[in-house]
Amino acid sequence: MKRQIFIAAAFIAATSVSAQVTTNEALKTKTKSNQTNENGTAVIKxxxxxxxxxxxxxxxxxxxxxxxxxxxxxxxxxxxxxxxxxxxxxxxxxxxxxxxxxxxxxxxxxxxxxxxxxxxxxxxxxxxxxxxxxxxxxxxxxxxxxxxxxxxxxxxxxxxxxx
CATH class of the missing domain: 2.60.40.10 (Immunoglobulins)
Incomplete structure (x- = not known):
């Protein structure tokens, strides 16, 4: 039983890290396509x-x-x-x-x-x-x-x- 809980916890942790990496990559992509200056002002298109x-x-x-x-x-x-x-x-x-x-x-x-x-x-x-x-x-x-x-x-x- 302890082993199953440990495996489940490890899977959840790995999934969470993967989700964070995916989210960070998505934010970088969004920032590149909709750049802003340090005041958060959108770039003129x-x-x-x-x-x-x-x-x-x-x-x-x-x-x-x-x-x-x-x-x-x-x-x-x-x-x-x-x-x-x-x-x-x-x-x-x-x-x-x-x-x-x-x-x-x-x-x-x-x-x-x-x-x-x-x-x-x-x-x-x-x-x-x-x-x-x-x-x-x-x-x-x-x-x-x-x-x-x-x-x-x-x-x-x-x-x-x-x-």
Missing amino acids: LQVPANSKQFTASEIKNTITFRWTPVVPKPKEGVTYRLKVWQLMQGQNSTQAMRTNKPIVTKDVMDVTQAAVSGICTGPCKPPYLCDFIWTVEAIAADGKPITENVTQEASSFSIEKS
């Missing part, structure tokens, strides 16, 4: 234009609407969202363009999760400029400090179809 969207030459001349998800929880004093768009140059990847090029668009909007921009491409894409663009959105608190700092910021790309 870029929605429109979709990543790798290709615009025609005529579409890019129109107003382009950029959309993203809000920061959660929303600060009481409001949020300024700063949209930035960069044009890539020959030999650059997205990260290099964001670090070294001046944005071709910087637009702040208060408490809304979209911004309309016209005139992104003012002429033909000729070397050294490519027809490839990258965009990000940063959330800024009323005190001027980034809400989304210390979290890898998502970036999305779009391009103009080559004719």
